[in-house]
Amino acid sequence: MSEIKKVVLAYSGGLDTSIILKWLQDTYGCEVVTFTADIGQGEEVEPARAKAEALGVKEIYIEDLREDFARDYVFPMFRANAVYEGEYLLGTSIARPLIARRLVEIARETGADAIAHGATGKGNDQVRFELGAYALMPEVRIIAPWREWDLNSREKLMAYAERHGIPVDFKQGRKSPYSMDANLLHISYEGGILEDPWAEPEEAMWRWTVSPEQAPDAPRYIELTFEKGDVVAIDGEAMSPATVMETLNRIGGEHGIGRDDIVENRYVGMKSRGCYETPAGTILLRAHRAMESLTLDREVAHLKDELMPRYASLIYNGYWWSPEREMLQQMIDASQATVNGVVRLKLYKGNVIVVGRKSDTDSLFDESIATFEDDAGAYDQKDAEGFIKLNALRLRIRAQRQRRG
Numbered sequence: 001m002s003e004i005k006k007v008v009l010a011y012s013g014g015l016d017t018s019i020i021l022k023w024l025q026d027t028y029g030c031e032v033v034t035f036t037a038d039i040g041q042g043e044e045v046e047p048a049r050a051k052a053e054a055l056g057v058k059e060i061y062i063e064d065l066r067e068d069f070a071r072d073y074v075f076p077m078f079r080a081n082a083v084y085e086g087e088y089l090l091g092t093s094i095a096r097p098l099i100a101r102r103l104v105e106i107a108r109e110t111g112a113d114a115i116a117h118g119a120t121g122k123g124n125d126q127v128r129f130e131l132g133a134y135a136l137m138p139e140v141r142i143i144a145p146w147r148e149w150d151l152n153s154r155e156k157l158m159a160y161a162e163r164h165g166i167p168v169d170f171k172q173g174r175k176s177p178y179s180m181d182a183n184l185l186h187i188s189y190e191g192g193i194l195e196d197p198w199a200e201p202e203e204a205m206w207r208w209t210v211s212p213e214q215a216p217d218a219p220r221y222i223e224l225t226f227e228k229g230d231v232v233a234i235d236g237e238a239m240s241p242a243t244v245m246e247t248l249n250r251i252g253g254e255h256g257i258g259r260d261d262i263v264e265n266r267y268v269g270m271k272s273r274g275c276y277e278t279p280a281g282t283i284l285l286r287a288h289r290a291m292e293s294l295t296l297d298r299e300v301a302h303l304k305d306e307l308m309p310r311y312a313s314l315i316y317n318g319y320w321w322s323p324e325r326e327m328l329q330q331m332i333d334a335s336q337a338t339v340n341g342v343v344r345l346k347l348y349k350g351n352v353i354v355v356g357r358k359s360d361t362d363s364l365f366d367e368s369i370a371t372f373e374d375d376a377g378a379y380d381q382k383d384a385e386g387f388i389k390l391n392a393l394r395l396r397i398r399a400q401r402q403r404r405g
Contacts, residue, residue: 006112013048040184070241082312091186097320100132114141128318135321186278212256212350219348229336252279256350338362
């Protein structure tokens, strides 16, 4: 422990990371550098500065990384249509590579010996933070207090906070019974009554979305403009990636879009029940697939769909900075060169309905061939007979053998 002189801590300013900050100072006798990232969690991050200063921190990093997060992590992931286990849009998972990257960059800038995080020893985040850190700084030392200390209950944490004069904000009001994580892509809820997978979430839990029953009775139409697989405008108004996310979160939330209740398989081996609100992500996924349906070659689209579960698992399990994810990303990005155009959506009581799609430059839809009317010789229907017979050959041979035997 005496070998560590300085540590960079991923610091939210909340109770747990404030306790960790003091614990690092006491246990390791080291200087602590704090890093607080604004990635769209919807809460002020500046109060973390005063809390860190009160605990004697001299080097404090507070950074607005919303555009970096949306542009370099969320948008590349959505080019792949990534969904984990058929439901989870990876809202927490995709934020961890960015935080890990900045932790090690700050460690280099400040000459720190180690980094520290507040992830518990039962969850996925410890894996994601540490795999990312080791990939980017192989020699880094990592401190995970939840795997070291004996403060393994809320009562012990509260007692430690009181003993060291660490402010406990929620004493002043009602504390949420849920463990929550939020960023531009989603807000997640775990714990409390959700630990019973049979229990229905209480309506008061949801923060970003109205219930579909309470959503407006009139639908909302929006048009998303795509360039190389990324949304660059909403209803013709050009927007940055973060602004796209913020706008779709607001509109989607108003129409009850993006709620999900999932039991997922954590990488560490256990099953976990969580609830998520992902309005922008739900809209983006539906629109992007609609744009690809018009502009991607069939076999390219099918190959992407085959590889997507592997890509999603890599992100979920913490391998964003792995060579295999980077290889897949190059292939995915190459496929998006023709994903250009506009998708029209109808948002109505929790539903995202595609009602139109067009691409003036890259559409592969040929009305003269697809029409049920006279196609003027563009497609000779007689050709289908030979196509069918050739594809049926193996089936006919198998049926004849079964009849003989």
